[in-house]
Amino acid sequence: MCLYNSVLRLFVYNSVLRLFVYVVVVCPVLLSALARDSSVVTHGQEHYHTKDPPCASCPRLGRCVPKVQCPAHVRSRSYNPACHLEGSVGICCFTFREHAAESDHSARASTAISADDVKASHQKSRQTLAQWMSIAGKLLEHSARTLVNRTSPSYGHHLSVVTHDARAATLGQGGLLNLFAAQELKARQAISDDELALGFTEHTDGPFCLPPPTCSSPSRYRSIGGECNNPTHSTWGAIHTGFERLLPPDYSDGTWAMRTAKSGLPLPSARRVSSTLLLDGSHPSSAHNLMFMQFGQFIAHDISAGVVFTADNGSAISCCANDGEDLLPSELQHFACAPIEVAPDDLFYGQFQRKCINFVRTQIAPADDCSVGYAKQMNGATHYPDLSHLYGSSEEKLSSLREAGGLLRTFNDFGRELPPLTERKECLSMKEGAACFESGDAHGNQIISLTVLHTIFTREHNRVARELSALNPGWDEDTVFWETRRILQAVFQHIIYNEWLPLLLGPQIIKTFQLLPSEGYSSSYDPHVNPSLSAEFSAAAMRFGHSTVDGRLMIQSPKMGGVYESISIPEVMFQPARMRLRHFMDRLLIGLSHQAMQTVDPFVTEGLSRYMFHGGNPYGVDLAAINIQRGRDHGLNTYNQYRRLVGLEPYTEFQQFAPSAAQRLSSVYERPDDIDLWVGGLLEEPVDHGILGPTFANIIADQFDRLKKGDRFFYEHEPGVNPGAFTTVQLLEIKKVTLSRLICDNRDGVELSSQSPAAFLRPDVPGNEPVPCESPRILSMDLSKFKEN
Known part of the structure; x- marks a missing residue:
């Protein structure tokens, strides 16, 4: 029984009727009554999560969702009775994804807020920005000390987080203006x-105020910058907009200052945490x-690119003296x-007398409604x-990446198509003849x-574009290009949801969040869902992959009989x-x-924690320490707070x-x-048949649910939703494609002639033995279905 069996026995005698009354009448009414009783306490806060069997339907038009999708449930006096989800238990949510209960x-x-307070905050904000920019500009007078040397390991890290899009700096200053205004209103107690x-x-x-994009009538194709989707x-989802939040941030000043310990003391150095907890070790999957x-x-590079601040001339900022010998003086x-x-x-x-690892904070993005508030870091990707x-x-x-005929520009290396060469000095090795390639994000x-x-x-x-052009001789090169881009985006999404996510999250979480592709069209579109990435996803959960990196790449050669x-x-960064x-x-x-990835655990190869981007130096950057510091930069809450969010008990003792x-x-x-x-x-044990622990698994599942x-x-959405929807026949062809098919169709073919059907599993997994690329076990997309009638 849901609640109060004695009440039910007085009024309901028939067992079937008793169940009906429990589900439809008694459960919502009595839970609502209990919700008003603040004496029920869990997790040290006054919020109500019933321990009784879940209700079959939520009262008051509430939605039954996984706990991670209702952040208000961790708030004081929140009301969230349990309910049934697909194969699991969720909670009834009445506040959608708002943080407030x-x-x-x-x-x-x-x-x-009085007009005087607003006027004063605006004036103070502009003064503060002008002061900060003036001080930052004067630092260039000491460029030998305040800019990163190209031979430093920190320069390689800078290449990983820099953007060459000038719009970012302008918007970043706008984000600072609104942040400073919020700080002034807070100081004035407004x-x-x-x-x-x-x-x-x-x-x-x-x-x-962020200039709104110009959105014309619905286009068949996605915009380049992600705008005008909703x-x-x-x-929503556009480049240079801010990361959203699963929980309110934990800034020590409420707006941007980095987190401190609960005692108010500074947190341990990120390097100390890394060197003590995240050791080098090998645990192959x-x-x-x-x-x-x-x-x-x-995937991560496509959807997430934190944009760090740079010096006025676009150069890499140095926060350390003499390449890490010590911290720079505060005035520099x-x-x-x-x-x-x-x-x-x-x-x-x-050993090398290094006392400082360079770290520059992420730029701030202005809110789309130009409101003030705490800092939200800028995403440099759609x-x-x-x-x-x-x-x-x-x-x-x-425009710089396109070629005639609807193709992408390439570097023809004696008959082999490689990405085009870049004119920027982006690679660490620039010897004559050394290749350095261009990509859409400059991080390829x-x-x-x-x-x-x-x-x-x-x-x-280019393979698809050439075939589409031959099938549709009446198409101009623009049509060929945009149609090819539309197909490839769909193929990419299908591989993510059909092949990669199920292995990552396991069948139960996939089922709970309904992430598997549909049989036909999907009807899951919700215009009220903001697909923008959460800071927790970008700055923590999706960085699980750094634990899975092996310290060495084994280059295998069938002709040479094994590892070449x-x-x-x-050495290849x-x-x-x-x-x-x-x-x-x-x-x-x-x-x-063939090579096993490392399991997700508190072990990080020393190639990332000691030698990353070392170049000609005997030491490099510690990526694990940078990940920890980046989480603090983004104001992420503590691990325990996210355990509460996903429905786990917090740890009270080590x-x-x-x-x-x-x-x-x-x-x-x-x-x-x-x-x-x-x-x-x-540190968490993985979920059943998955790779991640429950906290990261829920954060990532929530994100890909919102991205759908x-x-x-989204490639599965029907014509009534998606202006560029595929026909049912075309959608069926797209759903045949696997990463193995892409590898087979685009290999050089010098030594690779067979491929395992499941590209993310090792060939020694039973049933995944390599088959010839022409095998029907690796299906091909029939592009004739895209011939225009």
């Missing part, structure tokens, strides 16, 4: 901390290969500096999985296995010249298929963790409530 709305006083945290600032106008909210890891990075530090301190006795960096890292996110970038050279995927998709675009060479991954070797691409593809982790955790953090999200997520429901151009 119903009680927060009802208790909120409608206070108006806005409370709760109003800032819960987003109750819609009644304020900032000194900077007819009502035209900037029993089934998943390195292609799974690499495709995850390919840029306002965006948040350097990572390294202890003098650090077991690795101490938030949608739309292959923006292949096609670019601006008209100028796309970050590691050579990523360059291979850029090559595969570039070739696939073993390459340390720092921003050094893709090996792509010009005729046999290399096939051999690397074979190696990515001893509740596995013994191998408990002691090390307690040696760096004061208490469990201080643990960083990225660190805690790596909130994207009008």
Whole structure:
């Protein structure tokens, strides 16, 4: 029984009728009554989650959702009875994805901010920005100390987070203006901390308003920059907009200052956490290969690109003296500096007398409604999985990548199509003849296995474009290009949802969030769902992949009878010249298929935690420490807070963790409530038949659910929703495509002639033995279905 059996027995005798009354009448009424009783306490807060059997339907038009999709349920006095989801238990949500509970709305006083306060905040904001920009500009007078040297490992990291789009800096200054205005209103007590945290600032106008995009009649094709996807909210998911939040941020000042420990003391250095907890170790996956890891990075680069501040001339900011010998004096530090301190006795960096790892904060994005509020970091990519890292996110970038005939521009390397060469000095090795490639996001050279995927998709675009042009001789080159782009975007999305996500999340979470492709069209579009990435997804959960990286790439050669060479991954970061070797691409593809990825756990290869981007130096950058610091930069809440969000009990004692982790955790953090999200997520055991623990799995599942429901151009959406919808026959052809098909169709064919049907599983997994590329087990898309009648 749901509640109060005695009440039911008085009025209901028939068992069938008793069930009906419980579901339809008693459950909602009595739960509503209990919700008004603030004596029910869980997790140390006054909010009600019934321990009784879940209701079959939610009262008061509530929606039954996974807990991660109703952040208000962790708020004081929230009312969220349990309910049935697909194969699991969710909660009834009445506040959608808002951070505020119903009680927060009802208790909120409608206070108006005076015109004098607004005027003063605008004036103060402009003065503050002018002061900051003036100070930052004067730092260039000391450029030898305040800019990163090209030979420094930090320069390689800068290449990974820089944007060459001039729009970012302008919008970033607008974001700062609105942030400073919020800080001034807070200082004048015109806005409370709760109003800032819960987003109750819609009644304020900032000194900077984002220019709205011009959206014409519905286009058949996605826009380049992601704008105009949602007819009502035209900037949702667009480039240079802010990351959204699953929970309000944990800034020590409520607006932008980085998080401190619960005691008020500084958090432990991110390097100290990394060196103590995230050790080098090898724990190969029993089934998943390195292609799974690499495709995850390919997805991440497409939808997420944090844009860091740069100096006035666009150069990389240095926060460390003499390439890490110490922190720069405060008077020489840029306002965006948040350097990572390294202890003098650090077991690795101490050998080289390094006391500082360079770290520059992410630019701030202005709100689309020009309201003031806490800092939201800027995404330098479109938030949608739309292959923006292949096609670019601006008209100028796309124009530079296009070739005649609807093709993408390539570098013809003696008959082999490779991505076009870039004119920028982007690669660490610029010797004569060394290749450095252009991509839509300028990050395609970050590691050579990523360059291979850029090559595969570039070739696939040109292969499809040539065939479409032959099938439709009446099409001009623009039509050929846009139709090819539309098909490739659909193929990319299908591989994500059909092949990659199920292995990552496991069948139960896939079922709960309904992420599998449909039989035909999907009817899941919801114009009220904001698809924009969450900060938690971008700055923590999706970075699980750094734990899965193996320290070496095994280049396999069937002709040579096994492993041809073993390459340390720092040697091929921003050094893709090996792509010009005729046999290399096939051999690397074979190696990515055969080599096991590392499991998701608190182990990170020293290639990432000690030697990343080392160039000619004996040390490199610590990516694990940077991930931890980036989470703090983005104001991510603590690991325990996200455990609460997804429905797990928070840890109150270090001893509740596995013994191998408990002691090390307690040696760096004061208490469990201080643990960083990225660190805690790596410590969890994976969900059934998945790769991730439940916290990361829920955060990622929620994100891809929103990328499906909130994207009008999602490949499965029907013609009534998607202006560029495919016919049912065309959609069926797209759903035949797998990553194995793309590999087979775009390999060099020098040594690769067979491929496992499941590209993300190792060939030694039973049933996944390699088959010839011509095998019917690797289906092909019939492009004749795209011939225009």
